[in-house]
Amino acid sequence: xxxxxxxxxxxxxxxxxxxxxxxxxxxxxxxxxxxxxxxxxxxxxxxxxxxxxxxxxxxxxxxxxxxxxxxxxxxxxxxxxxxxxxxxxxxxxxxxxxxxxxxxxxxxxxxxxxxxxxxxxxxxxxxxxxxxxxxxxxxxxxxxxxxxxxxxxxxxxxxxxxxxxxxxxxxxxxxxxxxxxxxxxxxxxxxxxxxxxxxxxxxxxxxxxxxxxxxxxxxxxxxxxxxxxxxxxxxxxxxxxxxxxxxxxxxxxxxxxxxxxxxxxxxxxxxxxxxxxxxxxxxxxxxxxxxxxxxxxxxxxxxxxxxxxxxxxxxxxxxxxxxxxxxxxx
Amino acid sequence: xxxxxxxxxxxxxxxxxxxxxxxxxxxxxxxxxxxxxxxxxxxxxxxxxxxxxxxxxxxxxxxxxxxxxxxxxxxxxxxxxxxxxxxxxxxxxxxxx
Numbered sequence: 001x002x003x004x005x006x007x008x009x010x011x012x013x014x015x016x017x018x019x020x021x022x023x024x025x026x027x028x029x030x031x032x033x034x035x036x037x038x039x040x041x042x043x044x045x046x047x048x049x050x051x052x053x054x055x056x057x058x059x060x061x062x063x064x065x066x067x068x069x070x071x072x073x074x075x076x077x078x079x080x081x082x083x084x085x086x087x088x089x090x091x092x093x094x095x096x097x098x099x100x101x102x103x104x105x106x107x108x109x110x111x112x113x114x115x116x117x118x119x120x121x122x123x124x125x126x127x128x129x130x131x132x133x134x135x136x137x138x139x140x141x142x143x144x145x146x147x148x149x150x151x152x153x154x155x156x157x158x159x160x161x162x163x164x165x166x167x168x169x170x171x172x173x174x175x176x177x178x179x180x181x182x183x184x185x186x187x188x189x190x191x192x193x194x195x196x197x198x199x200x201x202x203x204x205x206x207x208x209x210x211x212x213x214x215x216x217x218x219x220x221x222x223x224x225x226x227x228x229x230x231x232x233x234x235x236x237x238x239x240x241x242x243x244x245x246x247x248x249x250x251x252x253x254x255x256x257x258x259x260x261x262x263x264x265x266x267x268x269x270x271x272x273x274x275x276x277x278x279x280x281x282x283x284x285x286x287x288x289x290x291x292x293x294x295x296x297x298x299x300x301x302x303x304x305x306x307x308x309x310x311x312x313x314x315x316x317x318x319x320x321x322x323x324x325x326x327x328x329x330x
Numbered sequence: 331x332x333x334x335x336x337x338x339x340x341x342x343x344x345x346x347x348x349x350x351x352x353x354x355x356x357x358x359x360x361x362x363x364x365x366x367x368x369x370x371x372x373x374x375x376x377x378x379x380x381x382x383x384x385x386x387x388x389x390x391x392x393x394x395x396x397x398x399x400x401x402x403x404x405x406x407x408x409x410x411x412x413x414x415x416x417x418x419x420x421x422x423x424x425x426x427x
Binding site: 081084085116117119120121122123124125137140157160161162164233234239240285288289291292294295296297298299300301302303304305306309310 | 333334335336337340341342355358359360361362363379380381382383384385388389391398400406407408409410
């Protein structure tokens with residue numbers, strides 16, 4: 001049985017950075033099966049987790065001084081909650097790993113401690129029939145497992161409640177940004193191309209100078225929608241994300257205008273409005289997309305707000321591009 | 331979730347109290363703590379706190395809970411792809427989250 005360390009090495013930390021930045025997030029896996037931490041024996045608890053390496057690392061690093069088994073089920077390298085949502089972290093998959101690792105011959109007890117968030121896909125009550133083991137839902141966060149084990153498998157309300165603190169919101173930012181490079185590149189090409197349209201039919205000089213402003217605006221939009229909105233989430237008024245993003249985008253745009261173009265922003269009002277609108281629309285979309293990362297937005301609610309959000313974003317972007325071209329003639 | 335609230339009245343969640351046997355599984359698994367046991371039966375105390383994760387329904391032994399069955403995460407990109415696929419008739423591959 002492979003024994004694993006409860007401390008992460010520099011390679012693990014490097015891997016975390018790679019996964020968090022999106023470079024190989026969808027292929028960061030642990031081989032499914034049974035692992036041990038400490039000196040596990042036949043009476044040691046069995047903790048079940050997903051085979052996404054970030055999940056596996058998050059669990060094992062919380063177990064110093066604890067003798068336990070870790071049963072890694074095959075979730076195709078997806079984290080516990082999302083895998084349970086997609087039903088790859090399922091009752092059948094847990095039962096399959098219990099049988100294929102011959103867990104019944106390794107431990108004397110018949111209890112599996114499952115992460116609470118796996119409950120979306122795992123019906124604990126059906127496990128006994130499927131593999132002979134009883135499923136118990138442990139705490140949501142791996143950090144609470146030592147306390148949970150010491151308190152004789154009692155999880156309090158705090159351990160059972162999902163949170164979304166500043167740090168938890170912040171770690172999701174890099175991947176949102178890194179996955180943006182393709183649409184960002186496409187937007188840049190379009191912005192530079194249309195920036196050259198003007199009274200002289202087409203001006204490479206204008207494409208360059210006005211294009212730079214467009215790209216700066218796009219960067220500000222990413223800052224507003226994918227960085228500031230997640231960080232400031234609880235303090236931004238409103239509940240719908242497209243509105244929160246539009247608000248933060250608009251304010252960011254106007255602040256930047258005042259700072260970067262303090263004397264000239266009023267000279268060409270259509271251009272200024274076009275840039276502010278562009279930033280607000282893109283930030284609105286990025287904020288709306290962040291609903292996929294939050295632990296409290298229902299799919300029904302997201303569908304509802306997207307109808308309004310997309311109308312605003314599509315209408316606003318069209319208007320912004322139109323004003324941008326028109327402003328070259330103004 | 332007490333410090334983060336989403337759109338009221340949006341989540342689709344129904345509990346059939348007639349069928350409920352009061353096992354308390356839903357109370358245990360809900361990550362937003364919206365269920366309570368009262369008089370040996372579950373009740374929904376905070377319907378607007380529901381995010382439709384479906385853990386309660388999966389773990390209800392008598393199928394007394396109905397949650398919006400559309401699965402998947404709620405990211406906008408995936409939902410747009412799904413709407414587009416309804417028009418084009420192509421199947422969508424899920425996102426990687």
